[in-house]
Amino acid sequence: MSVVVANPSASDNYFQFFGLNQQFKIDLPVLDQAYLAIQKEVHPDRYARGSDTEQRLAMQMATLANSAYQTLKNPVQRGLYLCQLHGVDAKLETNTAMPAAFLMKQMEWRENLDERAEDLPALESMMEEVESSRQATLLEITQAIDHAKNFEQAAELLRGLLFIDKFALELDDAIAALV
Structure with missing residues (x-):
């Protein structure tokens, strides 16, 4: 019995590891399927009777699959990873x-959140604006990475997306406190 994964020689590139094109806009269901297939293949239970080397390799591949999956699933992490692959540190x-x-x-x-912390309709309206800004930023990142190959610009946009995501969580908490 030997450990087999989709493309173990590509373990230094998460996109190749899952058989995906190296781009920002990815098909998440395809990522999910590739991840589940690899996890099934390297599940420790399949190697319970294998050699220590096989068990260790299966565990390493499962760990790599988890790390790669979490990176590619999250837009910010995926974008930062793509920048890193192209020599740009955000x-x-x-x-x-x-x-x-x-x-x-x-x-x-921030001022609106502070001033309208008790105004549920205002906060919900603001959430729509924040989500719209998030979607627009994701489109800009897609353009910067997949089309323009401008990883410096992408890094700046990703820093902005981090701010937006953090604020959206705070806003979500404020809304949850009112309902």
């Missing part, structure tokens, strides 16, 4: 520079 910890218009929008959202 420097999330140190680079917080954002376009002025984006920063103004963030400040406006």
Whole structure:
């Protein structure tokens, strides 16, 4: 018995590992299917009677599949991974520079959240605006990565998407507190 995965030689590239095109816009159901197929193939129970080497390799492949899946499933992580593959470090910890218009929008959202924390219709309306901004940013990231191959721009957009996602969670919490 030997451990077989979709493409073990491609374990240094998550897209190849799952047999996907290396791009930002991916078919999530195809990712899910590829992940489940690999997990089924390398499940530790299948190697319970195998050698120590087979068991260790199966565990390593299962761990790699989990890590790769979590990275590609999340748009921010997928985008950062693509930037990394192309030699661009988003420097999330140190680079917080954002376009002025984006920063103004963030400040406006924060002020509105503070001022309307008890106004459910206003918060729900704001959530629609935040989700619309998120979708627009995802489209811009897709354009930057898949079409323009501009990974520096993509890194900036991904930093913005992180801000949007974080704010959306805070807004969701504020809405949940009222319902």
